[in-house]
Amino acid sequence: MRIEIDSNSGYCFGVEFAIQMAEDELLDGEVLYCLGDIVHNDMEVKRLTDQGLVVISREELPDLKNSRVLIRAHGEPPETYKLAMENNLELIDASCPVVLKLQNRVKHAFDKIQDQKGQIVIYGKQGHAEVIGLTGQTKQEAIVVMEDQDLDKIDYTRPITLFSQTTKSTKGFYRIKELIQQRIAEAKENQNEVEFKANDSICRQVSNREPQLKQFSTLHDVIIFVSGKKSSNGKALYSVCKEQNVRSYFIENEQDLDLSWFNPEDSVGICGATSTPMWLMRQVADFIEFNHTQLVS
Numbered sequence: 001m002r003i004e005i006d007s008n009s010g011y012c013f014g015v016e017f018a019i020q021m022a023e024d025e026l027l028d029g030e031v032l033y034c035l036g037d038i039v040h041n042d043m044e045v046k047r048l049t050d051q052g053l054v055v056i057s058r059e060e061l062p063d064l065k066n067s068r069v070l071i072r073a074h075g076e077p078p079e080t081y082k083l084a085m086e087n088n089l090e091l092i093d094a095s096c097p098v099v100l101k102l103q104n105r106v107k108h109a110f111d112k113i114q115d116q117k118g119q120i121v122i123y124g125k126q127g128h129a130e131v132i133g134l135t136g137q138t139k140q141e142a143i144v145v146m147e148d149q150d151l152d153k154i155d156y157t158r159p160i161t162l163f164s165q166t167t168k169s170t171k172g173f174y175r176i177k178e179l180i181q182q183r184i185a186e187a188k189e190n191q192n193e194v195e196f197k198a199n200d201s202i203c204r205q206v207s208n209r210e211p212q213l214k215q216f217s218t219l220h221d222v223i224i225f226v227s228g229k230k231s232s233n234g235k236a237l238y239s240v241c242k243e244q245n246v247r248s249y250f251i252e253n254e255q256d257l258d259l260s261w262f263n264p265e266d267s268v269g270i271c272g273a274t275s276t277p278m279w280l281m282r283q284v285a286d287f288i289e290f291n292h293t294q295l296v297s
């Protein structure tokens, strides 16, 4: 059996930076709170909580005072910064620069579109931390869409500016863009042209991986995709693998592996999301390597 770990998989620079920041801050032994899971990967969260990181929810934040709180790569809405000032919280801000730039673009577009009663639409997952940070730039007025039925929330007679959560799939974004265009055309009869601006704000750390993974998936008989179940880009990137190779399997860690997926002569590719640590993919590779002898015997 041949096993290869995809060298393009593993942390994006945003996640890498946030984890490094957490590790550095934890060195002094003082309590460090983190607002939400630092990364959508339970194994990595456990590794850091074992070092002293304390994960708290958004609901718990208002009760916290005089403490250090890490902001993860997904970014936060303005309310969090305001609350931190009020409660004397020291924010260790590991917001990804790509997300911060997008927050700025959304805020700028929202301010600009006010006079024409325009709408900001975000293609993303309602309640996802990054989406909360983005809608926070629009006084919660942005319309979040993911499924087709969410498109009913948009008024197609008023200007629309569309953005994407950074970790969504490119295919999904362009599909939503097309559906919005269709609905504008349907609503247009007897009306003036409606302004529609679509901004593909998917992070290139995610979209560039799609073609790379497509190719990687065709090079192996079996693909093992390692990711946390809560990871948005994990779901998007796994679907890219599955489309190319029907023998693609999604696992969180080696415990999810089923040896019946493999034949002794198979070539196995291991890959993952932007939130999948390289150590975990190696652990999975070692497990398969160690256990594949059972397939031969």
Ligand code: SF4
Pocket: 012, 013, 014, 015, 073, 074, 096, 097, 098, 099, 166, 167, 203, 204, 205, 206, 274
């Ligand atoms: S996927 Fe892109 S935007 Fe998201 S944390 Fe990574 S580098 Fe930043």
